[in-house]
Amino acid sequence: MTKLVPCFLLLLCGATVSAHAQTTNFNKPPKWASEVTWYQIFVERFYNGDKNNDPHPENIAIPPMNVAAPQGWSVTPWTWNWFTQEEWAKIPGRSFGDMLQYRRYGGDLRGVLNKLDYLQELGITALFLNPINDAPSLHKYDARYYHHVDVNFGPDPVGDNKIIATEDPRDPATWKWTAADKLFLKLVDEAHKRGMKIIMDYSWNHTGTTFWSWLDILKNQQKSAYKDWYSIKSFDDPATPQNEFDYEGWLNVKSLPEVKKVNVTTERKHGLPYEGNIQEEFKAHVFDVTKRWLAPDGDITKGIDGFRLDVADQIGLGFWRDYRKLVRAIQPEAYLVGEIWWEQWPDRLMNPVPYTNGDMFDAVMFYQVYRPARYFFAKTDFEIDAAAFKDSLEFQWKRLAKDNLYAMMNVATSHDTPRLLTDFFNPNKYKFNTYPDNPAYKTNKPDAETYKRLQLYLVHAFTSIGAPHIWNGEEMGMWGADDPHPRKPLMWKEFTFEPETKDNYRNKLNEFDAVAFNQQQFDFYKELIAIRKANPVLVSGELEFIKAEGKLLGYRRFLGKDEIVVLFNVSNAKALFSLTPGNSYRYLWGGKGTCKKSVSVNTLQSVILKKI
Numbered sequence: 137m138t139k140l141v142p143c144f145l146l147l148l149c150g151a152t153v154s155a156h157a158q159t160t161n162f163n164k165p166p167k168w169a170s171e172v173t174w175y176q177i178f179v180e181r182f183y184n185g186d187k188n189n190d191p192h193p194e195n196i197a198i199p200p201m202n203v204a205a206p207q208g209w210s211v212t213p214w215t216w217n218w219f220t221q222e223e224w225a226k227i228p229g230r231s232f233g234d235m236l237q238y239r240r241y242g243g244d245l246r247g248v249l250n251k252l253d254y255l256q257e258l259g260i261t262a263l264f265l266n267p268i269n270d271a272p273s274l275h276k277y278d279a280r281y282y283h284h285v286d287v288n289f290g291p292d293p294v295g296d297n298k299i300i301a302t303e304d305p306r307d308p309a310t311w312k313w314t315a316a317d318k319l320f321l322k323l324v325d326e327a328h329k330r331g332m333k334i335i336m337d338y339s340w341n342h343t344g345t346t347f348w349s350w351l352d353i354l355k356n357q358q359k360s361a362y363k364d365w366y367s368i369k370s371f372d373d374p375a376t377p378q379n380e381f382d383y384e385g386w387l388n389v390k391s392l393p394e395v396k397k398v399n400v401t402t403e404r405k406h407g408l409p410y411e412g413n414i415q416e417e418f419k420a421h422v423f424d425v426t427k428r429w430l431a432p433d434g435d436i437t438k439g440i441d442g443f444r445l446d447v448a449d450q451i452g453l454g455f456w457r458d459y460r461k462l463v464r465a466i467q468p469e470a471y472l473v474g475e476i477w478w479e480q481w482p483d484r485l486m487n488p489v490p491y492t493n494g495d496m497f498d499a500v501m502f503y504q505v506y507r508p509a510r511y512f513f514a515k516t517d518f519e520i521d522a523a524a525f526k527d528s529l530e531f532q533w534k535r536l537a538k539d540n541l542y543a544m545m546n547v548a549t550s551h552d553t554p555r556l557l558t559d560f561f562n563p564n565k566y567k568f569n570t571y572p573d574n575p576a577y578k579t580n581k582p583d584a585e586t587y588k589r590l591q592l593y594l595v596h597a598f599t600s601i602g603a604p605h606i607w608n609g610e611e612m613g614m615w616g617a618d619d620p621h622p623r624k625p626l627m628w629k630e631f632t633f634e635p636e637t638k639d640n641y642r643n644k645l646n647e648f649d650a651v652a653f654n655q656q657q658f659d660f661y662k663e664l665i666a667i668r669k670a671n672p673v674l675v676s677g678e679l680e681f682i683k684a685e686g687k688l689l690g691y692r693r694f695l696g697k698d699e700i701v702v703l704f705n706v707s708n709a710k711a712l713f714s715l716t717p718g719n720s721y722r723y724l725w726g727g728k729g730t731c732k733k734s735v736s737v738n739t740l741q742s743v744i745l746k747k748i
Contacts, residue, residue, distance in 0.1 A: 159468065162460075163494025165543035166469045168441075171675050172262035172333060173665050174605040175255060178551050179268055179289055180240065181625045182608055183247030184214060190242040191288045197272035198237040202345055202391060205238055212239045214625050217648075218616075219637035233572060233620070237274055241625045245289045245319045252326055258611060258658070259665030262333040262603075264444055266551055268320065270300075271344055274623075275551075277446060278344025278391055282425040283311055290316020305348040308424045313432075321432055324440055335471060336429055339446035340414065340422050340455075342385070342392040349418075350393055357381065365418045367396045386450065397452060404452075407479035409490040412452025419455065423462050430466045442471035444545075448497070449476045449486060456496040473499045473545050482568035488532075492540040502544040502602060504532050507566045509548075512689070513593040513706060514560040515585070522684040522706075533601060542676065544602035548593075549610060555622045556607075557615040560593070561586045571617035571640065579617045580638045581649040588740040591660065592704055595725065595742040598664040599693065599702045601679055611661040613654025629653035667724050667744060673698040683713060699747040700724070705737040712736050721745035 160166045184190070193205040208224040225235035245268070255263070267276035270284040284300060287293040296314035304310045313321075327334045343350055349362035357363070357371040367384035386392040397404070400412035413419070430439040443463070448456065456474070463470050474497040476486040485507065488500040508528035511520045520528070533541055549556050554570060561582035564570060571577035598604050609626045616622045617640075627633055635648035668674045673695040683690035687706035690713055692699055701721060705711045713735050715721060720732045726743030727735075737743055 162464055162468075164539050165498035166471055168262075168333060168469070169471045169498055169543035170603060172603050173260055173668070174262045174264055174545055174603055175258075175260040175608060176264045176266065176550060176605065177248060177608050178243075178266045178623055179245065179248060180243040180274060181623050182243045183251050183626065183628065184242035184244060185246030185248070185250045186244050186291055187242060189244055189246075189288055189291055189293055191240045191293075195272070195288055195293065196238070196240060196274075197346075198274070202272055202278070209238065211242050214241055215631050215633040217634040217636050218621075218624050219640055220634075236620045240274070243625070245285070245316070245323055246291070249319075249323055249326060252323075252330060252332075255332070256330050258662050259669060260606070261331060261669075262335070262441075263327055264335050264545075264605075265337060267337045267339070267446075269338065270316075272346055273344070273391075274620075277339045277342070278346070279339075280344055280346045281305065281348060282338070282343075282422070283308075283428055284314055285316040285320045287314065287316055290314060290319045292316075306421070308428070311428070321438060324438065333441040333471070335442040335444055335473070336440055337444045337446060338425075340395065340459075341447050341450040342394045345391055345393060347393075354381075362417075365396060365415050367394050386447070394450075399454060400452060407449060407484075407486055409449060410452055411454060413454040413458070414451060419458075422459075426459075426462060427466055430463065430470065436467050439467065441467075441469070442473070442498075444501075445472065445474045445497070448474035448491065448500075453490065453496065456491070460496055471499070471543070472497045473501060476500050477503060482565055487535075489535050492536060494537070494540075499540060499544045499603075501547040501550070501605075502532075503547055505529060505544075505546060505600075505602070506548040509593055509596060510559060510566060512687075513589050513596070513704075515563065515589065516565075517563045518565055521686055522689040525689065526681050526684040529600075541601055542603075545605050546597060546600070546602040547605045547607075548597065549607045549622065551607070551623055552619055553607075553622060554618045555614055555616045556590055556593075556610050557582045557586060557613070558617055558621075560590045561615070567618070571621070577617060579615075579621065579640045581615055581636075585740070587657075589706075592706060592740065592742050594660070594664060595702065595744065596704065598668050599674055599700065599744060604665075604668070606661065611658050613657035627651055627653050629655070663725070671698070671700060671724075671746070673700055688713070701745040701747070702742065703735065703737055703745070704742045705739055708739055710736060710738050715745075720748050722748050 190211045193209045196205050197203060206224050206227060212222060221232055268285050268289055269276060269279045270281040270286045271279050276286060287296040290296060292315040296316050299312050299314050303312060324334055349365055352362050353360040369382040370380050372379050372381040384394045386394045395418050396415040397412050398415055400410060402411045404410045430436060432438045460472060463472060474491050476488060476491060479486045485504050491497045491500060508520060508525050511518050512525040553567060561578050564574065571579050612627050614627060616624055633651035636651050638647035638649050673693045677693040677695035679691055679693055681691045688711050689704040692701045703713045715733055715735060720730055722730045724744040724746050726741060735743060
């Protein structure tokens with residue numbers, strides 16, 4: 137097993153890596169991180185490109201303890217009414233929500249490859265894939281193997297399982313490339329050919345209960361060579377009839393055994409950073425897996441461009457410092473983005489500063505700037521005015537180093553949140569009191585005003601500081617409540633979908649919403665991406681607010697002689713905005729022709745102006 141000794145990094149780097157000069161300082165994000173538009177893909181629900189690899193009952197399981205699929209289980213048709221329950225799912229005592237975790241639609245890596253041209257047309261330049269490591273669940277944070285792609289995402293699940301069975305998972309020298317692994321590396325290559333970056337999503341905080349080392353513990357208990365890898369409370373006593381085996385699951389979720397934390401020198405409190413590390417031998421395995429994907433067969437040109445790290449606050453800062461050293465030694469242009477979210481749900485978000493000082497992450501998933509934006513642009517019970525929105529943004533921006541600020545992944549929605557349209561359609565507090573807990577929560581297709589308000593936010597998202605992020609399907613006009621409902625299969629234009637039960641499965645009025653690809657929404661996203669891409673000032677320019685009064689907001693982005701002005705009217709009346717005297721502007725969005733001195737903006741409208 138790999139040992140963490142000083143020569144470890146040298147062994148990782150090798151001749152291939154050392155031949156590439158480091159162009160990015162160790163403590164700085166790579167330049168490309170501020171330039172990209174991110175697109176997050178949940179592979180199982182993205183596109184089914186190969187029906188021959190669709191999962192079988194023996195390949196799937198669900199939390200809490202990887203319960204087997206029910207009798208009669210089968211893959212759900214892609215165009216199915218989301219709120220219709222399959223016959224195999226109608227089990228007494230089991231809720232609709234419970235049974236959603238059993239659903240599979242057959243999305244795979246061939247599906248992602250087939251849609252790269254679509255993403256290129258949209259203007260996407262960076263892909264963030266939710267976990268594709270081999271795992272039995274839908275979410276795949278319960279890894280079976282870190283070093284392999286899920287067998288059902290590749291062309292030969294049966295053959296891949298046979299290959300995996302020949303390996304010693306402890307020894308990277310025995311690791312082979314499965315058909316699924318090779319298909320992923322092909323995806324990396326094809327993405328790079330299109331000028332796209334690609335990062336993987338991993339959780340080093342826990343594994344699944346089918347992870348190879350965990351299975352050894354279950355079999356051998358305290359005699360297992362891996363007994364110190366996890367936070368185990370007690371082992372089974374074979375002399376007693378009961379099973380005393382107990383352990384820590386992440387957030388008490390027993391299907392996710394938590395890796396042991398070591399060298400903890402400060403208080404460990406949920407939602408706050410702490411000093412500590414993870415068990416050394418498990419850490420060595422993590423490092424081997426990281427090397428495998430950053431430099432396949434020692435070649436960084438074939439590898440990924442970074443990692444999104446799940447529940448990063450659950451792991452001590454010492455590990456993340458070591459991890460950055462490892463990653464940057466292998467790939468100096470790699471991007472590391474951490475998920476830090478709730479300090480105290482649902483009112484206080486975490487402080488990104490301790491994680492973005494140059495020794496850990498380049499960025500975080502910046503939900504911190506979405507929440508106030510929602511309260512300004514959407515119609516909610518927690519409305520704020522332009523001055524409060526400005527103050528909220530400046531508070532977040534001013535506490536971050538400029539390089540990190542501009543490299544932030546500006547996430548609004550993801551696999552863990554309601555979709556944007558639904559989030560804007562409901563008046564509740566952000567990420568709180570949603571469906572199904574709230575009977576009043578609206579899950580049907582949003583109204584016309586919601587689309588208008590969302591357009592305002594999107595104009596802001598693509599003209600503000602940081603890298604825009606799109607959760608797959610938002611550009612198609614999809615809607616959906618909180619997890620698992622943002623994970624509906626994507627509504628591709630070539631499909632004809634069944635109408636969706638209006639509101640939710642409890643609806644007794646037999647009313648439905650039509651489900652279809654929204655070309656207008658797609659074109660809107662495409663135009664905003666193109667505007668940002670064509671105007672470097674929107675990537676690296678400074679931002680200055682020129683109006684923040686009531687529900688009227690304006691700011692300018694400037695870089696040298698380039699200047700773009702962005703104006704928003706979220707009030708209920710037409711508004712007149714004054715422009716810099718002596719300057720002339722042309723419309724990039726929201727109007728035609730040119731203007732000077734002032735510009736009129738209708739209610740719930742925005743404009744983007746470029747100085748000429």
